[in-house]
Amino acid sequence: xxxxxxxxxxxxxxxxxxxxxxxxxxxxxxxxxxxxxxxxxxxxxxxxxxxxxxxxxxxxxxxxxxxxxxxxxxxxxxxxxxxxxxxxxxxxxxxxxxxxxxxxxxxxxxxxxxxxxxxxxxxxxxxxxxxxxxxxxxxxxxxxxxxxxxxxxxxxxxxxxxxxxxxxxxxxxxxxxxxxxxxxxxxxxxxxxxxxxxxxxxxxxxxxxxxxxxxxxxxxxxxxxxxxxxxxxxxxxxx
Amino acid sequence: xxxxxxxxxxxxxxxxxxxxxxxxxxxxxxxxxxxxxxxxxxxxxxxxxxxxxxxxxxxxxxxxxxxxxxxxxxxxxxxxxxxxxxxxxxxxxxxxxxxxxxxxxxxxxxxxx
Numbered sequence: 159x160x161x162x163x164x165x166x167x168x169x170x171x172x173x174x175x176x177x178x179x180x181x182x183x184x185x186x187x188x189x190x191x192x193x194x195x196x197x198x199x200x201x202x203x204x205x206x207x208x209x210x211x212x213x214x215x216x217x218x219x220x221x222x223x224x225x226x227x228x229x230x231x232x233x234x235x236x237x238x239x240x241x242x243x244x245x246x247x248x249x250x251x252x253x254x255x256x257x258x259x260x261x262x263x264x265x266x267x268x269x270x271x272x273x274x275x276x277x278x279x280x281x282x283x284x285x286x287x288x289x290x291x292x293x294x295x296x297x298x299x300x301x302x303x304x305x306x307x308x309x310x311x312x313x314x315x316x317x318x319x320x321x322x323x324x325x326x327x328x329x330x331x332x333x334x335x336x337x338x339x340x341x342x343x344x345x346x347x348x349x350x351x352x353x354x355x356x357x358x359x360x361x362x363x364x365x366x367x368x369x370x371x372x373x374x375x376x377x378x379x380x381x382x383x384x385x386x387x388x389x390x391x392x393x394x395x396x397x
Numbered sequence: 398x399x400x401x402x403x404x405x406x407x408x409x410x411x412x413x414x415x416x417x418x419x420x421x422x423x424x425x426x427x428x429x430x431x432x433x434x435x436x437x438x439x440x441x442x443x444x445x446x447x448x449x450x451x452x453x454x455x456x457x458x459x460x461x462x463x464x465x466x467x468x469x470x471x472x473x474x475x476x477x478x479x480x481x482x483x484x485x486x487x488x489x490x491x492x493x494x495x496x497x498x499x500x501x502x503x504x505x506x507x508x509x510x
Contacts, residue, residue, distance in 0.1 A: 184461045203460045207467040214471065221472055228465035234455065235462045237405040239426035241452035243433035244444055259506040267499030275491030284483035288476070292487045296495060299466055300424045318470040319488055321463055326492045334493050340500035344507055349500035353492045360459035378430055385422040
């Protein structure tokens with residue numbers, strides 16, 4: 159028994175167990191996605207998060223000790239964001255002609271995403287810090303957390319809402335775009351990247367190279383525009 | 398592959414340094430993406446094959462990288478239980494409205510181009 163206890167202490171201290179669990183949950187999530195015949199609602203990020211959260215709750219391990227190990231996966235988000243320059247460059251001849259008009263759609267769409275979320279939360283009388291946490295949720299995680307901090311939101315709640323928005327857009331975005339009869343792959347990519355950042359971009363990349371490049375462009379532009387505009391607008395409207 | 402990884406990390410590092418030194422509200426990795434893009438444009442040829450391969454490997458598994466932060470949702474179960482209606486409606490309606498509007502606007506602006 160004490161030997162088991164020692165093994166448990168070792169596993170809880172080292173990043174090995176959390177890393178292995180994260181990769182296994184991801185492989186399981188991909189398998190589930192294939193079992194659902196890649197239905198848009200079957201999102202692997204959602205599956206993996208549910209598997210791991212259930213596992214942590216069931217075993218009584220707290221999130222902080224899990225993240226100590228899993229942060230090595232989390233860290234790769236930075237280089238992966240930088241790497242988005244490569245598909246963008248590959249598609250540059252297609253993007254260049256429409257860069258300005260693309261930027262105009264992204265800024266408009268990004269502000270609308272924030273306004274609708276905030277409007278609904280205000281109408282349903284959510285707590286002020288909840289309203290502020292909702293505003294930057296269509297922006298990529300690290301930027302959104304920074305914005306939330308500046309406008310009085312809860313950064314880690316924002317991180318959760320960012321991921322929820324990413325999954326929503328990746329899962330339902332293609333259906334909504336079909337219903338709105340948006341067939342231009344460039345426009346589809348811009349829409350998904352504006353509202354659903356990297357999670358939407360991951361899906362767009364797996365469907366179509368052009369949509370993926372425009373989605374990455376939209377994600378970068380929306381991060382830039384929201385980081386500059388949201389704190390200013392917030393101070394003007396609610397300050 | 399190590400050279401490509403070093404390139405990505407160097408761009409991110411330069412981005413973080415610039416963001417802090419100039420007090421930019423934009424995060425380091427986004428500036429790093431702009432720096433790498435500018436570097437590729439200045440170089441003018443196709444991106445180096447090793448950089449292409451490493452980037453494709455990272456971006457091909459982009460979803461995995463969001464998982465550790467996503468599990469953090471479990472910290473907010475009490476808050477989620479209290480404000481679940483505005484939170485879920487705000488996320489779903491806001492996201493889908495933005496996707497439909499951005500898609501329509503972009504398709505209209507880019508028509509014939």
